[in-house]
Amino acid sequence: MRLVIRNDADTVADYIAEYIKERINQFKPTAERPFVIGLPTGSSPIGVYKRLVRLCNEGKLSFKNVVSFNMDEYVGLPRDHPESYHSFMWNHLFKHIDIPPENVNILNGNAEDLQAECERYESKIQSYGGIELFMGGIGPDGHIAFNEPGSSLQSRTRVKTLAYETIIANARFFGGDVSKVPKLALTVGVGTVMDAREVVVIITGANKAIALAKCIEEGVNHMWTVSAIQTHPRSLVVCDDDATLELHVKTVRYFKSIEQVQDEMIGRENLGLYGQVAGPLKYKNIPSGN
Numbered sequence: 001m002r003l004v005i006r007n008d009a010d011t012v013a014d015y016i017a018e019y020i021k022e023r024i025n026q027f028k029p030t031a032e033r034p035f036v037i038g039l040p041t042g043s044s045p046i047g048v049y050k051r052l053v054r055l056c057n058e059g060k061l062s063f064k065n066v067v068s069f070n071m072d073e074y075v076g077l078p079r080d081h082p083e084s085y086h087s088f089m090w091n092h093l094f095k096h097i098d099i100p101p102e103n104v105n106i107l108n109g110n111a112e113d114l115q116a117e118c119e120r121y122e123s124k125i126q127s128y129g130g131i132e133l134f135m136g137g138i139g140p141d142g143h144i145a146f147n148e149p150g151s152s153l154q155s156r157t158r159v160k161t162l163a164y165e166t167i168i169a170n171a172r173f174f175g176g177d178v179s180k181v182p183k184l185a186l187t188v189g190v191g192t193v194m195d196a197r198e199v200v201v202i203i204t205g206a207n208k209a210i211a212l213a214k215c216i217e218e219g220v221n222h223m224w225t226v227s228a229i230q231t232h233p234r235s236l237v238v239c240d241d242d243a244t245l246e247l248h249v250k251t252v253r254y255f256k257s258i259e260q261v262q263d264e265m266i267g268r269e270n271l272g273l274y275g276q277v278a279g280p281l282k283y284k285n286i287p288s289g290n
């Protein structure tokens with residue numbers, strides 16, 4: 001797992017937007033071989049979405065051959081409610097970019113048969129050969145998507161009862177009124193996210209500091225479902241300084257030093273997208289000896 005630490009939420013968003021742009025462009029998606037991306041809602045990805053819109057408007061990125069699957073959706077909230085994840089995604093991203101509407105997939109929290117809707121969603125992901133890159137955010141209790149504490153780390157898309165902490169955290173979007181927050185949601189499972197070929201998680205703000213520490217420094221644990229990424233072969237966490245408040249100083253220094261060594265001694269030009277060495281290594285800044 002890689003941990004990239006940036007000063008603040010803006011520089012985190014810069015990093016992730018650039019990273020996604022590179023991944024999509026290097027993939028060279030076509031209609032027959034689209035880039036399949038998993039996307040989150042919440043305040044954390046808003047900066048990333050703004051930058052993706054800008055890149056698209058500048059002609060540096062296109063979503064024409066991108067297929068998206070959102071992580072989750074509330075149950076019972078009308079699709080056009082301002083706080084539905086449908087509204088969120090269209091307002092923050094989809095209506096500003098060139099993605100064909102038929103390439104957008106968001107769970108239907110108003111489906112008559114919610115279980116069948118979840119099964120349909122999993123099958124549709126499979127029909128595209130799985131997800132290339134799943135971007136996620138986390139709740140203060142370490143949940144990824146709506147996989148609340150105690151969710152099976154093998155879980156698939158399903159109906160989930162929201163934890164009280166999540167309901168309180170999300171009340172800010174419903175005028176601070178806890179009673180207005182839906183209590184059920186449809187969510188991809190931890191297993192669904194972990195099946196993606198790459199997972200990128202945004203963790204910003206002091207209110208996520210305990211969750212980040214649990215995710216990085218302790219064992220894989222269903223009470224902090226994001227910790228499952230420790231077992232993923234290609235996972236990247238991008239956080240800001242505030243989110244590192246509960247990490248050991250040595251953990252922060254360790255991950256910063258890795259990035260520094262890569263920059264100073266190997267050089268970004270030699271690094272593949274996943275931070276591993278790509279191609280023949282040309283060291284730079286190595287003292288040439290006597």
Ligand SMILES: N[C@@H]1[C@@H](O)[C@H](O)[C@@H](COP(=O)(O)O)O[C@@H]1O
Nearest residue numbers: 040042043044137138139145146
């Ligand atoms: N279901 C979503 C999660 O997918 C998201 O990661 C979380 C964090 O939101 P924020 O980024 O606003 O802290 O909010 C909700 O619970």
